[in-house]
Amino acid sequence: MNPTVVPPPARDTVPERQAVINLSAIAHNIAQLRSIAAPAKLMAVVKADAYGHGMIPVARTALAAGAHWLGTAHVAEALKLREAGIDAPVLAWLHTPSTDFAAAVSQGIDLGCSGWELEHIAAAARAEERPARIHLKIDTGLGRNGSSMAGWDALVSDAIAFQDEGLLRVVGVFSHLAVADEPHRPETDAQIQAFREAVAVAEDAGADLEVRHLANTPATLSRPDTHFDMVRTGLGIYGLSPFEDRTSAQLGLVPAMTLQTRVALCKDVPSGQGVSYGLNYVSGRPTTLGLIPLGYADGIPRIATGGPVRVNGVTYPVVGRIAMDQMVIDFGPDGREGFSAAEVPGSALGATAVLFGDGSGGGPLVEQWADAAGTVNYEVVTRISQRVPRTYVGGPGGLDGTPGSEPAADEGGA
Ligand SMILES: *Cc1c(COP(=O)(O)O)cnc(C)c1O
Numbered sequence: 001m002n003p004t005v006v007p008p009p010a011r012d013t014v015p016e017r018q019a020v021i022n023l024s025a026i027a028h029n030i031a032q033l034r035s036i037a038a039p040a041k042l043m044a045v046v047k048a049d050a051y052g053h054g055m056i057p058v059a060r061t062a063l064a065a066g067a068h069w070l071g072t073a074h075v076a077e078a079l080k081l082r083e084a085g086i087d088a089p090v091l092a093w094l095h096t097p098s099t100d101f102a103a104a105v106s107q108g109i110d111l112g113c114s115g116w117e118l119e120h121i122a123a124a125a126r127a128e129e130r131p132a133r134i135h136l137k138i139d140t141g142l143g144r145n146g147s148s149m150a151g152w153d154a155l156v157s158d159a160i161a162f163q164d165e166g167l168l169r170v171v172g173v174f175s176h177l178a179v180a181d182e183p184h185r186p187e188t189d190a191q192i193q194a195f196r197e198a199v200a201v202a203e204d205a206g207a208d209l210e211v212r213h214l215a216n217t218p219a220t221l222s223r224p225d226t227h228f229d230m231v232r233t234g235l236g237i238y239g240l241s242p243f244e245d246r247t248s249a250q251l252g253l254v255p256a257m258t259l260q261t262r263v264a265l266c267k268d269v270p271s272g273q274g275v276s277y278g279l280n281y282v283s284g285r286p287t288t289l290g291l292i293p294l295g296y297a298d299g300i301p302r303i304a305t306g307g308p309v310r311v312n313g314v315t316y317p318v319v320g321r322i323a324m325d326q327m328v329i330d331f332g333p334d335g336r337e338g339f340s341a342a343e344v345p346g347s348a349l350g351a352t353a354v355l356f357g358d359g360s361g362g363g364p365l366v367e368q369w370a371d372a373a374g375t376v377n378y379e380v381v382t383r384i385s386q387r388v389p390r391t392y393v394g395g396p397g398g399l400d401g402t403p404g405s406e407p408a409a410d411e412g413g414a
Helices: 023-037 047-051 055-064 075-083 100-108 117-128 149-164 187-204 217-222 366-373 376-383
Strands: 019-024 043-044 067-072 090-092 110-113 130-139 166-172 210-215 231-235 258-264 265-268 287-292 306-313 312-318 326-330 352-356 390-393
Touching: 019 023, 023 043, 023 055, 023 110, 023 217, 023 231, 023 390, 043 055, 043 326, 047 055, 047 376, 055 067, 055 075, 067 075, 075 090, 100 110, 100 130, 100 312, 110 117, 110 166, 117 130, 117 149, 130 149, 149 166, 149 187, 166 187, 187 210, 210 217, 217 231, 217 265, 258 306, 287 352, 306 366, 312 326, 352 366, 366 376
Parallel strands: 019 390, 043 067, 043 231, 067 090, 090 110, 110 130, 130 166, 166 210, 210 231
Antiparallel strands: 019 258, 258 352, 265 287, 287 326, 306 312, 306 352
């Protein structure tokens, strides 16, 4: 007698966890920001792996959708754009004495310059026998990078001396705003005024500027008087709002990242069941717990207990501590009318669990995770770790008015 061979259950091919990046949403946001900024040009800021969205696919989509420039913090990031064959204008602005200025010059990357870099950039240009292109940065009040106002005249005249030697061209002047996300604050007016004066000094000294640029996303959206020749938008191209009191939808933007996984375990527990390290959450009645296989190693802030997870059309708060790999939701009655444990039997095993997305159908938003973690939406998306594969849907064609249009082929990770 042959024993009966039971075939193993088939493994299904749904990704275990993924950040789905909707490139059509990015294209839509670029078009929206371009129309707001016009006639100023638009720089798509793709630093920090495009705020976690994947630098190369985002950069390609942004350019195809009409972005004129790309921006990165580091030269190393800008070099990766060139290695991918992207030859659009790129500016990198945050350097150290270890920065490879020679590679930047040879690859035609524009360099922000706050002062000390000038000698290094000129030396690199001499070595590469190619003039550098620089954007002088003035600190108009943020107190971070940029030349002090006191040092500006000297920086401009040193730069123009190198320009006269043929080692570089001063093609830009720029600065960064401190409080543009709070449009009522007067400091922005002072920064604009200081910026105008700095630009005048550079032009009077002989700089033939291609681009004067000051605005980030919040200023692009709220202060047309900051647009000058170009705006530098990061957050907005990812479809997120920089304002406390205005949503993406109110700004005509569509969030591009959906973070999702699958319920890894669904189990009935008695009243009094403690949940996760510290047992900080204890079930108040017999209930059903759902295990969500994402944790702080995936970039979910450990502090963000209470953050929303949507399963089968219902949003549940995370209960108990978020661990390295996993977190727990309680399918039980807290906050839900007429719950019966029978509603969520083992059937939720493998169900899609969405932590945040574009908000369609009342789905959870990045901002709810930011609130749960005491941080901003910028940080939540940027921290999603490389353990979470990025999947790309859509393309530079835009949304045709409907978020979540037909997925195109997976373009692979960056
Ligand atoms: C990151 C950055 C930006 C983009 O800011 P958003 O608020 O994301 O639009 C613009 N300029 C500089 C100098 C930056 O560092």
